[in-house]
Amino acid sequence: MTTAAVPRVVESHVVGDYLVATAERLGLGSDAAVVRAVAANACGTRLHPLWPDGRRATMLTLSGFPLEVSVTGGRGEVIPALRYVTEMATDRTEFATRAAAQLASLPDLVARLPHGDAAVADLLRSFVATVYPDPEAVSRRHRFVTWTGITHRATLPCHAAHLKVYANLRAVPGAVDRLCREWPGFAGLATVPADQKFVGPVAAALEVDAAGALTHKIYLATRYNDPAVPGELVRYLGDPAAEILAEYARCGVDTDLVRQYNIVLCRAFRDGVGSMTLYLLAKRRTDATEPVRVLAARHHGSTAAVDALADAAVSSGAEWFYSGVGLGFSPVDGIDRLNVYGTPLWFSRLAPPGRARGGR
Incomplete structure (x- = not known):
């Protein structure tokens, strides 16, 4: 991205068209009208990347554009699914007003699940209220309020398959302890050794799937640009971290x-x-383009899915930026999945067409 190329405000229907194009390239067979409607519910009317003072409007991406799209798979296969995370109302600079808009969108999003009802919407709102008991008291300097994650699967062409809500654990003191105390599913997920200074909890997410089952997630970020961090993660997490880091190196x-x-x-x-x-x-x-392609070839069996993300962006008049990767580890299967993430960006002054590259 050059200094002359500024990410521009995008109407949600443009994002909807991009997501439909991606779903088609992934062969999901999704109902295009459903994909567009869910995107409009999740993103709001417009996606604002920057505030008037030039700061990025969301912490979701480095560019400030409130959309990150991903594919997943493992053991040589791609899971036929399109996933994305967004944040609506990023033009609102006050924490409480942004929170109100985001919470107001939940009933419509929950209704897109096969078994979504008022009880599910209330559950997600309760999760957010546990993290932010008083949104009015939170400083506007916290630009991460809630993010919304959506998954479309080939098995559910007329519905959203998963709905996930993320919340910021650093905005309100005591959020981690309060969440783990009031929601048993989070208990223990944020625990770090008393002498561990390199990593700490930054976000939580509650995910509801098509059957109504819940997944509780805690995200921990490294705090220092210190070469000792990978070794400390191995000391803290043991063999799983060692295996994942070794696989990244191999790729x-x-x-x-x-x-x-x-x-x-x-x-x-x-x-x-x-x-x-x-x-x-x-x-x-x-x-990250080259590592993404090597990892995808090894864990997805080909680069077809990650290429679909980039190709759909170019066909939609955007540039594509790979933003990251995630290797998953389970006690039974070891390294069993690869997630690949990226962002399409529409610029006020576009670079030459047909480009897809790394970075965020």
Whole structure:
């Protein structure tokens, strides 16, 4: 991205068209009208990347554009699904007014699930209220309020398959303890050793699937650009972290991870089973394209799905930026999935057409 190329405000129907194009390339067979309607519910009328003072309007992406799209798979196969995370009302600079708009969108989004009802919407609102008991008291300097995650699957062409709500654990003191105390599914997910200074909890998410089952997630981010971080993660997490980091190295990721990537850990709990994912999120000058393609070839069986993300962006008049990867580990299967993330960006002054590259 050059200094002359500024991400522009985009109408939600443009994003809807991009998501439909991506779903078609992934062969999902999704109802295009449903994909567009869900995107409009989740994104709002317009997606604003920047505030009037030039600061990015969301912490979701480095560019400030409130959309990150991903594909997933593992063991040589792609899961036929389109996933994205967005944040609506990013033009609103006050924490409480943004929170109100985002919470107001939940009933319509929940209704897009096969078994979504008022009880599910109330559950998600209660989760957010646990993290932010008084949104009016939260400083506007916190630009991460809630993010909304949507998944479309080939098996549910006329519905959303998953709905996830993320919340910021750093905006209100005591949020982690309060969440773990009041929601047993989160208990233990944020725990770090008393002497561990390199990693700490930054976000939580509650996910509802098509059957109404819940997944609880805590995200922990590394705090320092210190070469010791990977070793500390291995000391903290043991063999799972060692295996994931070794796999990243085999796929060409720079061994000096902290120079190129921000490292984020997700611990998840569902149906009594825990799992973890270790993400590498590209820093501003990092082009993740080559590692993405190598990882996809190894874990998805081909680069077809990650190419679909980029090709759909170019066909929609956008540039594509790979923003990160995540390798997942389960106690039974070991490394069993690869998530690949990226963002389409529409610029006020476009670079030459047909480009898809790394960074965010």
